[in-house]
Amino acid sequence: MRELRTGAADGGAARALPSFERIAVVGATGLVGREALTLLAERSVEPERVSALASERSGGGKAAYGGASIPVGVATERALRGVDLALLCADSSVARALTPGLLARGVTVIDNSAAHRMDPSVPLVVPSVNGEALDGRPLLVANPNCSTIILLSALDPLRRAFGVEAVDVATYQAASGAGARGVEELLRQARAFAAGADAAPEAFPEPCLFNVFCHESAVDPDTGLNGEEAKIIAESRRIWLDRALAVSPTCVRTPTLRAHAQAVRVRLMRPATEREVRERIALTPGLLVVDDRGRGRFPTPLRASGRDEVLVGRIRPDPATGCAGDERCKAFQMFVCADQLRVGAALNALRIAERLDALRGGG
Ligand SMILES: NC(=O)c1ccc[n+]([C@@H]2O[C@H](COP(=O)([O-])OP(=O)(O)OC[C@H]3O[C@@H](n4cnc5c(N)ncnc54)[C@H](OP(=O)(O)O)[C@@H]3O)[C@@H](O)[C@H]2O)c1
Known part of the structure; x- marks a missing residue:
């Protein structure tokens, strides 16, 4: 498991969690x-x-x-x-x-x-x-659920400032989301590939290496949602106390080891400028804007691994709205990555x- 980075020691306080002795x-x-x-x-x-x-x-x-x-x-x-x-x-x-x-x-x-x-x-x-x-x-x-925590952490400053009407999210979830078995399977398939052999899937229903597939939780025959998607919908509504919140998730596994990524489109209740959206995210503790268009530097699972922040980048008005420049706009897109084992x-x-x-x- 040495491939999975852990966070660096931060020194900490002299006596943490003092009211919990054991x-x-x-x-x-x-x-x-x-x-x-x-x-x-x-x-x-x-x-x-x-x-x-x-x-x-x-x-x-x-x-x-x-x-x-x-x-x-x-x-x-x-x-x-x-x-x-x-x-x-x-x-x-x-x-x-x-x-x-x-x-x-x-x-x-x-x-x-x-x-x-x-x-x-x-x-x-x-x-x-x-x-x-x-x-x-x-x-x-x-x-x-880890995907819910990451999604709501990134969007909460926008909900507080402008209200959120609807969220579309496509997740790209790491093999470690399925626990130690998921990581072992991806590494086993990588080693087998390097040796010119095959390693059949066991932890996942599909080969994980060089593949992207529907999250392994069961797909509901009536709704067509997999379990992860259903959790994101129900938990987001519960945490935000908004039963009418429109949430449209698609959850897949990717051959990454650690940290989940999410492509998000958020529709706001009150329009905002791109600058306002960026500022709200940048000023929120626990969120880190990584959005360097010039150098092509954006959130990635590797960049997020071992970190305590949710990385947010690719922040832009949804082109379907037709908003230009710093015009007020009701829908924005962004790309979010966070270490799901930590955050x-x-x-x-x-x-x-x-x-x-x-x-x-x-x-
Ligand atoms: N992985 C993620 O990204 C993630 C994110 C959010 C939430 N979660 C949730 O967190 C939980 C742990 O996930 P994980 O990924 O850490 O799984 P994991 O790597 O498979 O670890 C499972 C742990 O549970 C222990 N365990 C199994 N049976 C037990 C028993 N009868 N009594 C006590 N301990 C037992 C295992 O011990 P042994 O080693 O002795 O078998 C192991 O320590 C799950 O509920 C998961 O849904 C996971």
Whole structure:
């Protein structure tokens, strides 16, 4: 997995997340879990406060933690005793099995899986977008789908300033979006190609190398939407509290290792100039405009990998509107890239934890 870059250490505060004395990362050997450990280590959370847990397959092993390593335990009720914060980085079935027991013991749970995202009693949160949903200090918080987090992070400043009527988005999603198996499959196919051999698909329904294909989640026979597209629609409406929001996604996998890309067309409620749109995006913490037309430098998955910002570029009025120059316009296009393992998963969970910690009097 050395091909996957991780973010650089930032020094961090002396004691991070002080109101959560003991923190468990469940799924600590997976791609999101490893990133969660990296982020905790970057914030100088002492290794003694962190329990790295996974399935029986990994129990007894070690997980990297900063420059050192910590033991990996099996995610049993017993191993989770005494924990104050559980970052769930495993699949939905694991989240459903562990969450009731954790909540009964008063443990704060932040779940990266889809298990609780559409439960109206569970806040679905991107802190920079709807962080106020955490004000009641809920014990259980759902992390949205990675594509939803990236899309709404990029568009939220435009929603706040001009209102958003409709969003068309085509995603180009990295193999790591399917977890460690997805990355292994792409690398296996690359090695086989270099050796002049073939490697049949296992994690994906189609060859990943040199290919682009419909996201592997099931396509609904009635709507024609794949699961990822349905999630983006439902979650965007839920987070923006706008049931009428028109969202038209197409989600595909690409043979990239890490970071998702999105070609976005947004239709605003009130017209804006291109300069205003750029300014709103540029002034928003967590967004970085990468849009050098002269040098042809725009967002790419490689440029976004290991970073905490959502990169936004190719910002332009939709030519179909006929808007010219800096005329006010209702529809804009842009190209967005972000590291879905950090921004779209582990970092969003950590930001939720940090906000909850501050509300608990820790920050
Ligand atoms: N990958 C992404 O881009 C992304 C983005 C947003 C959200 N998510 C969500 O985040 C979650 C993790 O995704 P991932 O990509 O990190 O998957 P992954 O690489 O396949 O890792 C899965 C993790 O779950 C652990 N696990 C499996 N069965 C378990 C059990 N019974 N008890 C405890 N742990 C168990 C695995 O442990 P072993 O190593 O022991 O098997 C591994 O640590 C999923 O719900 C996914 O939908 C992923």
